[in-house]
Amino acid sequence: MKRIYTLIVVALLLHSMDTYGQGCVAIRQFSGFGNSVGQGNILEKGEWNISANYRYFKSFRHFRGSHEETNRLEDGTEVINHQHGLDINISYAFSERLYGIVSLPFQYNERSSLYEHGRTERHTTYSKGFGDxxxxxxxxxxxxxxxxxxxxxxxxxxKFPTGDYAATSTFYNQGDEGVEEVKTVDQSIQLGDGGTALILxxxxIWNLTGTYFLYYDGFYMINPKETNGTPTNRRxxxxxxxxxPDQFAVRTGVFKSFEKVHGLGVSLGGRVEGIPVRDxxxxxxxxxxxxxIVSVEPGISYMLGNVTGRLNVPIAVLRNRTQSVTDIENSTPDKIVHxxxxxxxxxxNFSLAWRIPKKLPDVFNAH
Structure with missing residues (x-):
């Protein structure tokens, strides 16, 4: 039982719900709770778990529907987002089965484009700070x-609207006179969405056989608020x-631990995450x-004592920018807007988690 307990903890640490927008589809970072719960569950009553999760991606491939517009790269007109995120997660076990979690997100984002700066020169806008x-x-x-x-x-x-959902940056070549102007940044790099949301x-995780485990997790975030009042600067x-918008994600796969290398685990799974057309x-x-976005997700983790490190690298295999409500409204029989x-x-995505037992090692209790 002790061996199975350890394997389950490692697997859940590795396969926590790390949800993030991989580009202009602005899926807010860590919108679900599986990411933090997975790093603070299966604790004994009164135990804590603290984790730090860092993630990075660069979005630059343009899709309309599931079709990639390769000409954007060829013409040099692609939009490039660099996004960094750090989440501090603190969880506590009220009992063997009931746990609580607080997740504190921090972000730094850059967005490089031509079309937002007069279509003649490429410039970069920025956002940074505390998220939702x-x-x-x-x-x-x-x-x-x-x-x-x-x-x-x-x-x-x-989810609370603690992140700035009207963050601004300097835009260049604005208007007929080509002046600099401070305006709200694109939705994809806003620090929050401005809504108070319910997350389900x-x-x-289940032992399939020996050291193989099936894992699964998912969430749906219900955002009742319709708009947040932030201008998009669109025509x-x-x-x-x-x-x-609402958001969702589902993941599943197989995790394997290695008995000869205690604490080591690898995994392979799939994930789907996105924003629906309608809430x-x-x-x-x-x-x-x-x-x-549909991704294949390999991962590796290592547990040493009460500290676990993990690395996940989701690789996109299908990307689909679906037709929005406003696209449908703006379409005519002669012209489809998409x-x-x-x-x-x-x-x-890399994380470190520290499980704090009720009784700390003697070094912490020394006078």
Whole structure:
């Protein structure tokens, strides 16, 4: 049981729900709770878990639907986003099955484009600071002997609009006179979406055989607010204000641990994440870039004592910028409007987690 317990902890540390937008489809970083819950669950009552997650990606490939517009790279007109994120997650076990979690996100973003700067020169806009924090709780459905082969947890949480959803930067070659102007940055690099959201999530892992485990996790974030009042600087009237969209993600795969190298684990799985065209609750007006990304996700982790490091590199195999509500509204029988979005090829995600037992080693108790 002790060996299986350790393997489950390693697997959940590795396969926490790391959700992030891989480009102009602005999926907010770590919108679900599986990322943090996975690094603070299966704790004994009264134990803590603290983790730091860093991620980076570069989006530059433009898609309209699932078709890549390769001419954007050939012409040098592509939009390039560089996005860095750091999340500090703190979780606590109220009991063997009930846990709580707080997630504090920090971001630094750069967006390079031609079309936002008079279409004659490439310039870069920036955003940095605190993002939308999340607080939640989860509950493991099984306990004791019933959880010997694995377990599933369900969770609920709230995302607060603590991130700046009207961040500004300097734009160049604006207007007829080509002046510099401070305006709100693109939706894809805003630090928040301006909505208070309800997050529903699940996660679980089951022993298939020997040292092989099936893992799965997912979430749906319900954002009832329709728009946030932030101007998009776009020409169409129905796209003048930013939308506050729902978000979703689902992941599954197989994790393997190595008995001869204690603490080492590798995995391979798949994931789907995205923004729906229409929200589950509330209106869907305003500008958004809906779409989804399907990725193959290899990963590796290593546990040493109560500290675990992991590296995941999701690699996109399908990118689809779906037709938005405003695209549909702006379409006519003679002309179909379908906006595009830039996506990344892959994402780098690295984390360190420290499980704090109720009884610390003697070195911490020394006078």
């Amino acid at each position: 924090m999340r607080i939640g709780a989860g509950y493991w459905l099984l306990s004791g002997e019933k959880a010997k082969k694995g377990n599933t947890a369900v969770g609920i949480g709230v 999530d699940f996660q679980g 169409r009237e129905n796209e003048a204000i930013m939308s506050v 589950l609750i509330g209106g869907s007006d305003g500008f958004r870039r809906p779409g989804y 906006g595009d979005a830039a996506f990344a090829d892959y994402l780098i």
